[in-house]
Every structure is written in C-alpha cells, then in structure tokens.
Amino acid sequence: MPSEDTADGWRRVEVRVEGIVQGVGFRPFVHGLAERFALSGQVGNDSAGVLAEVEGPRESVASFLRALPAEAPALADVQHCSVTDRPPRGTSGFRIAHSDSSGPRRTLVSADAATCAACLAELFDPHDRRYRYPFVNCTGCGPRYTIVRDVPYDRGNTTMAGFDLCGPCAREYHDPADRRYHAQPVCCPDCGPTLRLVDSGGAVRGGDPLAGAAELLRAGAVVAVKGLGGYHLAVDATSAPATARLRARKHREDKPFAVMVASLADARRLCAVDDPAERLLTSRRRPIVLLDRRRAGVADAVAPGNRELGLMLPYTPLHHLLLADTGLPLVLTSGNVSDEPIAFTDGDALGRLAGIADAFLLHDRPIHVRADDSVVRPWRGDGVVLRRSRGYAPEPLPVAWEFPRPVLACGAEQKNTVCLASGRRVVVSHHIGDVGNAETLTAFTQAVEHLSRLFDITPAVVAHDLHPDYAATRYAVELADSAGLDAIGVQHHHAHIASCLADNGVAGPVIGVAFDGTGYGTDGTVWGGEFLLATLADFERAGHLAPVPLPGGAAAVRQPWRMAASYLHRDPGSERLAVARRQGGRWDQVVSLARSGVNSPLTSSAGRLFDAVAAILGVRDTVTYEGQAAIELEQRADPHEGGAYPAPVAEREGRLVVDSGALVRAVVDDHCRGTDAAVVAARFHHGLAKAVRRTCDLIAERTGVRTVAVSGGVFANRLLLDRTVDELADAGFTVLTHRRLPCNDGGISAGQAVVAAARDRSVS
Known part of the structure; x- marks a missing residue:
C-alpha cells in the first residue's frame, strides 16, 4: 500500500x-x-x-x-x-456510481442473513408502515444467496427484479442516510411480495393467510411454509398426533425433527443453552443447533430416543410472525419426502407435498437456489458445523495454499456438496444431499452451473471420488472427457483428512484418523476405519480396523444385526444371544454368508462396528436413516462410566490392525453378565478412543509425526470425539478437528479440491 x-x-x-x-x-x-x-x-x-x-x-x-x-x-x-x-x-x-458488470467476476456473494433487530422492531411496531409485513429487510439482513441470479449484486440480478419499487421504498433506496440505501430486496406491502394460503389442491383459502395458517397449526394440521431456501413442513411440536401424522406422511419413521422456537427463553425451556449455544442460536446464520434436551416441552415423537434436540430461532419475518401468532414451538422440517431434495419452487412443492401438507403458506418471491437449514453443535466453546448450507453458503473459505489451476470438486454420493476453487479460496456449495437420487442429481448439476457463473470460475481440473459407480464420479469423468479437463481421482478417506487439513491451514504430514461408514479403498475393498500417514498431495495406509465381512452388502447397512452376525460368525455360541433369537433362522443364514464370503465383501468400517454393538445391546436391529444405530448407541452411553474395553493393535503385512473384534467380544461378555447396556456402550466408546491413541502412538514411534487429524462422519459422535481428542492430547499429540467444514461427507468436496491443487503444485 x-x-x-x-x-x-x-x-x-x-x-x-x-x-x-x-x-x-x-x-x-x-x-x-x-x-x-x-x-x-x-x-x-x-x-x-x-x-x-x-x-x-x-x-x-x-x-x-x-x-x-x-x-x-x-x-x-x-x-x-x-x-x-x-x-x-x-x-x-x-x-x-452505477454498477459495472464488465471484467472478470471476483466479487463474493453474501449468505442469507437473519432478520436484524431494527427490522424486527419495525415488524412489530403498529405505527410503522411495514407493521406485520413478512418480507421486511435492509442492508443488514434478509435474502441474499437464495435470490441471486447473477453478479454484480443489483436488484435486476435477483428474483426481486419483478417487483417495482413504490415511491417511499424508492426514496429509502436512494437515500444515503437510510439503512435501506441500495438494499436490493427492499420492499413493503405496497410494492413487494405477498402471502397467500392455499389448500392441498392449490385453491386459495380466504382471509388473512398468516392467521389462517396459525389457526391450522394450532388445530394439528400440517402446513407447508415457503421459507428462504425452500419449503418447510410445519406442525405443532407439542402435539403427539400432529408429529405422528407428519412422520407417517413424510415416510420419516425415526429421524429427529428440528424445532423452531420464538425466543431464547423458549429455547432454554426445551434445552440446556450455555453461552456458546446462545451465540450460535442468535448468530445471523441462524442454524439448527443440536442441544441437550429437557424432558418436557415437545412431543416425544419429535426426536424419539434422542437426548438432543435440534433447535433454531426465527430467521425471517414470516417465521417471527408465525411463531408469535401460534404461540407454539413448531416442527420445521425440510419440505420433501425422505431422500428427495427440498422443494423450492411453488409448482414442485404443490406437486410433491400435496399428499403431506394440508395447506400451503406461499409467497410470490421466487427462490433461485434451494438451501436446507444448516446444522451445528456447540463443542468446547465454539461450534462444529455438521451441515453447511443456508446462512453459510456460498461464503468462500480462505485456504493457506494457492490453486495453480481452477478446480471443480464433485464430492461424495451422500451428504453431497460441490466445491469450486481458485486463487486461495474454496467455495463450497449448499448441502445437496444424496446424488444417487435422480432429482438430487439435477440439483447437483444446477449447483455446479450456478456457482461457476456467480464466481466466474471455469475449472481446468475436476476432482472426484474413486468409487466408479458414484453418480458424482460419473459426472466428473464425463465432464472431463467432454470439456477436455484433467480428472483427478481422490480416495475418499484421504479427502476427509485433506478437508480437515484445509480447515486448519496445515499441509501435513499428519496421522489421519478417518472413521466413517463406507469409502472405496485403493484395494477395491470397503474402507471406513483408517489410519493414514497423509499430506495434502498423498497418503499411505498405515493402519485400519480389522476387516470383517459385510454380509449381504448394502443390506448390512440397513440391518445392523447383520454386522453383529458378521463379527460373531466364528463364535459357535452366538446363536444363543438375544440379537440372534430376534432374527430366527435368518441369523444362521447370514452367519453362513459371512463364513463363506459370498456376497460379503470385506470392510474396515467404523460405522459398521458401531452397528454391530448397537444390535448386540438391543439398541437397533434395523435403521431408517443413515447412522441411526450409532447415534442411538451414543445416546444410550452412561456419561458417568469411566471404564474401557481393550482392543489390541498388531502389525499385519506392514500395517497396524486394530482388533475391533476384541471390542465386540468384550461387549458380548459384559452384556451376557447382565451389565447395564448404558455402561457397556460407554466402555465401548472409551475402548475405541484408546485404540486410536495406541495406534497413533505406534505410527508416531515409526515416523516421528506428532500431529493427528481427525475426520469422517463417525466423529460427529460427540462422545467418541471428546474421548479421542482427550486421549490424543494426553499422549502429547497436536490434534486437528473440524470447525468450518463438516467432518462428514459434506466436507469431502473441499478435501478433493485441495488434494487436486497439491498434486498440481507438486508437478509444476
């Protein structure tokens, strides 16, 4: 300067x-x-x-x-x-001066921001011209990313282009002393979007739309509500019949619902809210915050069998009004049928949600980009992002290294995000979901096109997972072939560790502990409990959990009892266990599969280890959503138990192998002795954390590397993360964990991008 x-x-x-x-x-x-x-x-x-x-x-x-x-x-x-x-x-x-749209696009688009205090005051001021107007906003709050079509960020490049400013709004917009000066979504009841309430067939219901929606919710109806990034399905969170009705219609048997409450005081009535939780709840991002729940306040069916509740505060004027008018905590869950992307256009919502919602609270401001609510958890004085979407995307994350060429990274199959990277920043998309679903794959391609246009990034490199059957991998390979791009395959667990490195600005080498459910290994087997000696550019598989059969392949993911049979298939007395008796003749059939290896690929998956223990303890034999057995096993664990089961670590063929079967046998022994399942669950978690420490100790003795990066969806388990970090820190390791990027597959795309760039730098 x-x-x-x-x-x-x-x-x-x-x-x-x-x-x-x-x-x-x-x-x-x-x-x-x-x-x-x-x-x-x-x-x-x-x-x-x-x-x-x-x-x-x-x-x-x-x-x-x-x-x-x-x-x-x-x-x-x-x-x-x-x-x-x-x-x-x-x-x-x-x-x-007037905006200039010429030249290369380097400007960044803001994420959507929750209603600010000044706008909220106007919303509830009977003397203000925007009193109870559900679209009040200013330069300090309101829709951004979800309404932006192009840059520069001017009204004509947003979905507000069709709403001509009235005289008073135009004066505010052009007055440098006004806080709405050049606020692009500025509007009022005379010139802006309007609400309407329609029935499930699309017919308009008479009267005030907000009052009508509130009345329906108080009566136990399911109402589809158009929000910032898509539709929510709303019901009275205190009503057991209403929440049960929503579950049945949405085909969401057990997965917890998120709840929106009107105020911090209401949040404290439902959950334990400390200072970090309060900061997250009240931040401009307004994510869903996972908190320890109190026993009363919402119906049991909101989060069955779960000690946590996902809470959020209102982030639009419409939400504030709806909460005020109902006087209830409201379930607000994504407007979709399970595994489909969230509905965000009016026609799509009326078509797909007509069999779920009794009525629709609509407005006529189009949503350009769908964006689910973000999910975070308070952890050690800060927040850990588990789903990075509305309120966070598309804000770029600065990284410590240069991208020699622009990169598109296509992410994983589940919890998919895409990433565009250039210069020293990565742009990670909103949460897209499971791209094995055709509609979600369409959302995936739309996200790639939109982010490429907004950030003016034309990739020269496309990075992808090694799994040849992933839809995102096929897209990447086809794009590389058609556009003449360089395609770089990145092993799934290496991408997890690289994502953690990017999150912390560290290039390695590190010992990477990557625990998840499924990842395609370089040897063609199913990995998931990995110890990698890794840098950004490369990795060596230094150790792993002992491989076991995956009897029935994908069926074992849906039926955790199969993993119990797999771990116990060499135990001649396993058929006497309660988990075996519950399955009848199927147990022996699956044991035979595991012994023969027929339709039983080997896996080192930590996620499947948790499944086996959950089934043995009677927590969960089958699941209705990803990770359910492991989540409920963690919820069952006794927080006061300090014991740990042993898990020997031995060298086999040049790699360290954790005897995870020893953990399972210890679980069986204690369970058969009548030890409380909560105690057994805690000892299992602690034993696995100690096994991580022992394995990292042995790798450090051989390599001198004393930094450990912890990643993978299994580490969304707060108990395991706490114990593992404490064990490693006690052993003198520097421990890297996720903060800005999800530890699960939502962070994979960023990991793929930085790996591709590191390989680029290594050959340049």
Missing part, C-alpha cells in the same frame, strides 16, 4: 475492496465514511467487488483508509483491500 502523500497535503486514492462487500450495505457505508471525513469522490460495485475513489486532505484520507476495514458493516467480510495513488482532480461531493 503506497504511503507517499501528494504535494500540498492533498491526496487522491483509488481503493479496491474484495470479499463479501456487495449486498451488505458497503457502498452506503463508504459514502457515510467519506462524508464523515469530508472527502470527495465516488464508490460503486463491479464484478470484482467495490471500487472507491476518495480525495481530500492527506490526514483525512489516512483516517478513511484505517476506518474502512475496521468499521465495515456486520455482514461484510473484507478479504483484500488495495490502495493506488492517483493524481488529484479537485472534485467536490461524493456519489454512488
């Missing part, structure tokens, strides 16, 4: 600001700053961000430059600011 001042104490500078600086009130902020320091010039948006020119006394210019990044608006993220001295012109006055 030049420091030389011009002659006579007068200075003119051009200031280039990059980052999240459009749609967040940055231009009016610069305008106000220039007036404060009595400077002349102009400020405008362009495809790279914000470009300002200021001219005036050198001391005033210096004060302006110091204040610019330090006092930026709350929603802004100034990532780069460059200053170039220009010859003084002697201009007067300061103006906001």
